[in-house]
Amino acid sequence: GAPNGTQGFYVGLREQPDLILLDLQMPEGEGNYVLGRFQAHSQAKEIPIVILTVETNPGVRRGLIACGAAGFLSKPVRWRAFIEELGHHVSLPPRLIHDYRLSEEELRVPV
Secondary structure (H helix, E strand, C coil), rough: CCCCHHHHHHHHHCCCCCEEECCCCCCCCCCHHHHHHHHHCCCCCCCEEEEEEEECCHHHHHHHHHHCCCEEEEECCHHHHHHHHHCCCCCCCHHHHCCCCCCCCHCCCCC
């Protein structure tokens, strides 16, 4: 994790995570700006970025998808929705899938 958008960008570049959870509103670098920086960088543009937001406007969400967002989680985050969204982008441990009673169809498990 990182305390702000600028540091989050540099942590993401350095660590090359399997997935980035990006808050849309944060200090020092709003989420849409940070998303654009990741998408413009050759070493980071393939990392799926899931946006964490209270924003429910479909137009705003479509705009973020057009800018490279891989998905959304609405705040406050519900655990099942969180686990399900993660499963859309990374392989989850079988125990976690079992505990949340999720199916492969719900997860669209990556191959």
